[in-house]
Amino acid sequence: MTADALVIFTPSGKRGRFALGTPVLTAARQLGVDLDSVCGGRGICSKCQITPSYGDFPKHGVTVAEGALSDWNAVEERYRQKRGLAAGRRLGCQATVQGNIVIDVPPESQVHKQVIRKSASDRVIEMNPATRLYYVEVAEPDMHEPTGDFERLKAALAREWAIGDVTAPLPVLARLQPALRKGGWAATVALHKGNHDDGHRILDLWPGFWEGRLYGLAIDLGSTTIAAHLTDLRNGSVAASAGVMNPQIRFGEDLMSRVSYAMMNPGGDAEMTAVVREAIGRLAQELATEAGIEARQIVEAVFVCNPVMHHLLLGIDPVELGQAPFALATSSALDLSLAEMGIAGVNPAARAYILPCIAGHVGADAAAVALSESPQTSDDLVLVVDVGTNAEILLGNRDRVLACSSPTGPAFEGAQISSGQRAAPGAIERVEIDPATKEPRFRVIGSDLWSDDPGFAEATATTGITGICGSGIIEAVAEMRMAGLLDPSGLIGNPEQTGTARCLPDGRTFSYMLHDGRADGGPLILVTQGDIRAIQLAKSALYAGARLLMDEIGTDTVDRVVLAGAFGAHISPKHAMVLGMIPDAPLDKVTSAGNAAGTGARIALCDVTARARIEADVAKIIKIETAIEPRFQEHFVAANAIPHATADFPHLRAVATLPDVAFNTGGGEGRARRRRRD
């Protein structure tokens, strides 16, 4: 009988026989067990903590006796005294196998899995960050064999970690000599290896063993807001999140007005580039302050954005994106330094990864949605809609994926709506209208109470009731249709037709009064005929885009629908279907993915292998340009009614009743429209 023993790791269940005296860390590595180590098994970093289990394990067919691990040793004792070690814990690099043993790897010693908690579903991200810390012991200089400190550091990385092809920027080289001497010829280096084949790059280094952590920014650069998650690159956890308004708004509310600004004002693109870079730098600083870390610890950023934001971020004039053939300056993913991009507030050597663009109208944000929602690996046919000022639409399954962009305009975000506002406390976000009484009830952001619940007034006293946000206007319009206040053409009925005094005359048309706060000094919140028309245009554009892709694939139905976008998270699927925003599908097959682009950015930040995957996937996506497809216009016009063709919505009938009303009696808007045509 050879001197070996059975080692079983939990929770993985991986097992194997090892010679007595084998360190637990070595056994874990040989079995591919996810057990962390930064210091390379020197008892310095304590990342490899494990908990041995003793007793009978009938499930594993093994009994573990005392003495199955080597005795507590001096290294462990020193570590315990210096930093503390929980009872029962051992250092995997110090404890050696002395008998059959069951070893538990606690969650904090596992690095390669990270759960992102989302509104709808949890998601597991593999942790393979591009930048990692490595502890190395470097040979001292020798006059007889003169080599540079950097060359000896490279030799140490090759010897201890099998890492070759290492470079360092000048500022790191400049800090190398004092760091190595201060650290007693040891250092902790932050090494970056992107998915493009450009070797390992030392981004920073610290004397000796450094206890700190590295962070990355997942940045969703939208036309309206810039959202950033400061992410711990060790375990993927979000240390701080923040969003700011995109300061480019002062140059134009929507993308095309910003492109126009660049066209009309020489240097206008550079102005917009400067303000957005500055804002990102400030955001980084704020996040670092909030999380209590140094700017230096932020070593990476991943960006997702639409093509116009993409070009303005990179300092490229977006003028070509404003006219056919909508040529991108570059569509590939980019691996850059943040300093080269003019972004401060981070480590001076920090790297940026920018996801690839799919087409001139379908940007890195859509690529991020594809990374997050993965239609390209779906068995069933999935429609993914990222609802924003432009809607990016993906349709497909593992056979093929199509993409397009549809110019929905900002109505879904509450803009161009009479009482519209951004989603903020005080905004009406949910609406119900009683089909009998035509009376509304609603909820505002900041309170869980409905407006007819007791205590609602008190609960909303501080925020007030300030307007309607995007999800609120969608529900309001859909509820108005279900309550018989709107006819299929989108016309609001008058008080006689609808039987409610809430339908107020408003010029030649009628508005529906959702809330009258004037007695308390608040606003009168109406849904006007103009609001209805704005929503109709937006939803027709969205539907026409989806329909175009369905035509291309040759289908009239999809298996499921995913609503993405920060706003998509708040859309009620039922109301979206009543409006005809999306193709018909069983209601339980319409789900929200939350900010899928942001999730995609986090995935690319935490898992460098995901970058190569999405680059390959994006290359295979089939792009459809809505601007040159005549059928897009046909679908757009045909989709104006609410809903546009009841026959297309078999599942809708199961969840909603749509009264058969018609208000176009020659008065109001009907007359006005005819007059404008004259």
Added chain:
Amino acid sequence: MTADALVIFTPSGKRGRFALGTPVLTAARQLGVDLDSVCGGRGICSKCQITPSYGDFPKHGVTVAEGALSDWNAVEERYRQKRGLAAGRRLGCQATVQGNIVIDVPPESQVHKQVIRKSASDRVIEMNPATRLYYVEVAEPDMHEPTGDFERLKAALAREWAIGDVTAPLPVLARLQPALRKGGWAATVALHKGNHDDGHRILDLWPGFWEGRLYGLAIDLGSTTIAAHLTDLRNGSVAASAGVMNPQIRFGEDLMSRVSYAMMNPGGDAEMTAVVREAIGRLAQELATEAGIEARQIVEAVFVCNPVMHHLLLGIDPVELGQAPFALATSSALDLSLAEMGIAGVNPAARAYILPCIAGHVGADAAAVALSESPQTSDDLVLVVDVGTNAEILLGNRDRVLACSSPTGPAFEGAQISSGQRAAPGAIERVEIDPATKEPRFRVIGSDLWSDDPGFAEATATTGITGICGSGIIEAVAEMRMAGLLDPSGLIGNPEQTGTARCLPDGRTFSYMLHDGRADGGPLILVTQGDIRAIQLAKSALYAGARLLMDEIGTDTVDRVVLAGAFGAHISPKHAMVLGMIPDAPLDKVTSAGNAAGTGARIALCDVTARARIEADVAKIIKIETAIEPRFQEHFVAANAIPHATADFPHLRAVATLPDVAFNTGGGEGRARRRRRD
């Protein structure tokens, strides 16, 4: 008989048979004939001009008839009208083979050879610059197959030039779209490919076919002066050269005083880095102005320098180089951007290549000398001495090469000499002393006349006679020894001992009066006892370094000696041997290589393959650290006499007579020295 013909190229003599109709350029490429082309054979660039020869060619065994090439075509005619084409010239891409033909490739159509004219020998540099121009025609954007302009440019480079792995910095990406549209979907790109494996990088681009040229800087960054050659990267010719004082001089005359300045003044290294970078940027601008080119056309620079200059250039504190073990921060060759180095006055994307350092005291300048003088490929044993403030010494042959540095101090450059000055008009550079009369004659920089030639006073009226430069002091000391004014210990005799009133008392010692210009308001130029001691220290250090390497290799003689360094070009081999600066060798085997480090820089600039070669060679050089070798001290002390051991200099006796005098009679310096010892 197949329809082909014999094509013979001159001057190469390369020949082959080609199908009728084959373009001459194609034939040249298939035969490996050095015939240039930038536009890829489109008749745009005219770089492939050739001259067909007609008649009988008995040497080649061929008769060339009219009609051996295709008729003058429309492309050639258009080119001739637009740009002119010399009589008899054809475009190699347009003219096709129609019969047996002899084709001459004129020098300007050959790109791969360049002769550097040096004082002693011509040198051929292969032209393989890291940065070249490529003309490409790029596909227009297509909405149905959306890709970025950059991706289509990359596809064109791959298709037309078989070049892959292309990247571009953001400012180039930002200029891409307007350039392609202005150039009618064609552009000329400057592509850089270093010898490290980092792909092709677009440094700049121009709309359509660009007629301009690219330049590089070969920079010899010395402690005292910065010399730069602006070099045409197409043919290696030098468009302009300039030198400026190293502005770091105000922080310390020699290297160690600059290291001390950095040690004593926090931020002192950064100050020195800033001034040298600024000076290099200004130098680049001046050279561009002088050559009449734009700063943008300077796309590369190669740097050679000693380790302290190397670190200060890179922004690395040189403090470790001032103390054992003299550890370099990095010793490898570096491939950087000049912008990253903070150097302006060049293309914003320009690249820098910095040769590897050999050891803490033996820098990139010594590597450049090795590249230029190539002891590593020499059959005979060659000693290469780069004489400057520190002397870098290489000894070896193809079997092995050893290197060391010796702290000669600045005496050889005229510093620490009572009447010493830098080599500039007015400085005494050549000296002869009549052994009978003890009277001197000399020449000054700026005139070819000797001081006893008629017209000398007029010829030197504007410059005056201002002092003695390095080569002048060496000759003066050697001539004093040969004239019996100095004894072997280096002591100057008194007037009675030497028989000349030019030996003037000077405190307790004597000086030799070389020139008295006081009557005309000029200086009194003496060679003092202190000057002799300074030269003795310097030459002992130089000899001891060479001797140490000879010990290591186990030899008492070398086959030849190469004196390098700007100063080395002016040292008289005979006087150097009289002084005992260098080991004995036949006088005709002591040659000057001029500024060999600068030549090495030019080679690395013009031929990227030379970079890989010298990096490999440097890795094999055996480094000897003089500071820790006890034998260095022994050799240094033993080498004090002039010459130190006549027996070691068999060749010297053939060229010089050294009087057997001894002046140490207990007076003067001898007494003073004894007193100091008390």
